[in-house]
Amino acid sequence: MANFSPISAAIGGALIGLSAVLLMLLNGRIAGITGIFAGLIEPLSTDRAWRATFIVGLLAAPLSAALIGYTVPIPQMPPSLAIIAGAGLLVGFGTRLSNGCTSGHGICGIARLSPRSIAATGIFMVAAMIVVAVTRHVGG
Amino acid sequence: MRALASLLCGFVFGWGLFISGMTRPDKVLGFLDVLAIPSGNWDPSLAVVMAAALAVTGLGYALARRRTPFFESQNQWPTQTAIDRPLVAGSALFGIGWGLVGLCPGPAIENLATLSPPVVVFVVAMAVGMIAYHLWEARGTAPAERALAPAGAVDG
Numbered sequence: 001m002a003n004f005s006p007i008s009a010a011i012g013g014a015l016i017g018l019s020a021v022l023l024m025l026l027n028g029r030i031a032g033i034t035g036i037f038a039g040l041i042e043p044l045s046t047d048r049a050w051r052a053t054f055i056v057g058l059l060a061a062p063l064s065a066a067l068i069g070y071t072v073p074i075p076q077m078p079p080s081l082a083i084i085a086g087a088g089l090l091v092g093f094g095t096r097l098s099n100g101c102t103s104g105h106g107i108c109g110i111a112r113l114s115p116r117s118i119a120a121t122g123i124f125m126v127a128a129m130i131v132v133a134v135t136r137h138v139g140g
Numbered sequence: 141m142r143a144l145a146s147l148l149c150g151f152v153f154g155w156g157l158f159i160s161g162m163t164r165p166d167k168v169l170g171f172l173d174v175l176a177i178p179s180g181n182w183d184p185s186l187a188v189v190m191a192a193a194l195a196v197t198g199l200g201y202a203l204a205r206r207r208t209p210f211f212e213s214q215n216q217w218p219t220q221t222a223i224d225r226p227l228v229a230g231s232a233l234f235g236i237g238w239g240l241v242g243l244c245p246g247p248a249i250e251n252l253a254t255l256s257p258p259v260v261v262f263v264v265a266m267a268v269g270m271i272a273y274h275l276w277e278a279r280g281t282a283p284a285e286r287a288l289a290p291a292g293a294v295d296g
Binding site: 004005014016021032043056059062072085087092093099105111116119124 | 188
């Protein structure tokens with residue numbers, strides 16, 4: 001159980017849940033990052049203001065953490081920019097095709113006990129686990 | 141008020157991802173690496189994050205179902221129920237990309253705050269993927285119809 005951090009994971013998870021609940025109670029919206037971000041950047045989209053401020057809040061969180069003394073680590077990314085770009089394309093296209101990601105399906109959808117979201121979450125988890133198994137354990 | 145409310149929600153969401161370590165691709169990959177279970181190097185943190193988030197969201201949604209939102213006339217609950225081919229294929233493609241880098245959309249966007257060039261490449265590619273889907277989906281559809289079907293949060 002190297003690196004297991006159950007307390008910070010539980011606190012952070014509860015905050016994510018709190019955000020999802022607040023967005024529904026206040027604005028009547030699902031806290032799905034894919035839907036929020038796609039609705040901001042896609043042409044012909046309306047209703048951009050609340051999406052933009054949500055993203056601003058998301059960006060402000062680590063900045064405020066840095067201001068009060070937390071270390072905000074630079075993410076460890078693969079060395080190949082081609083792999084990074086390819087993965088980004090897959091994430092962008094895939095989440096729109098399935099209409100949700102870890103937040104929209106994985107949290108908001110499963111919290112509603114939506115069979116569709118439970119299926120989506122099972123599929124993207126297993127697909128990601130297979131990719132990590134191959135990249136970390138095959139041929140290495 | 142709607143914009144201010146979602147600013148607060150984005151901020152709380154961002155703090156949740158940050159505190160839980162889910163903005164760190166190495167930590168996410170440490171969970172996805174299930175072959176590390178036998179050696180004791182597996183990191184189950186992401187499962188705890190999801191369990192805590194689901195507990196709070198499940199309870200909160202039960203409350204939200206019984207009332208109308210403060211700044212809107214009604215809640216926009218998702219309406220799709222079909223486990224269809226786009227759902228399966230899209231989830232698989234997303235999972236492959238997630239497993240390659242360890243970033244899903246929320247943490248990817250949040251990490252833009254670090255100004256890390258590889259993260260910028262990832263988010264730009266992700267945006268291109270979303271726009272590509274938008275154009276592919278809209279093929280053969282009249283512009284007027286497209287305008288009626290904005291990027292909805294049908295699921296999330």
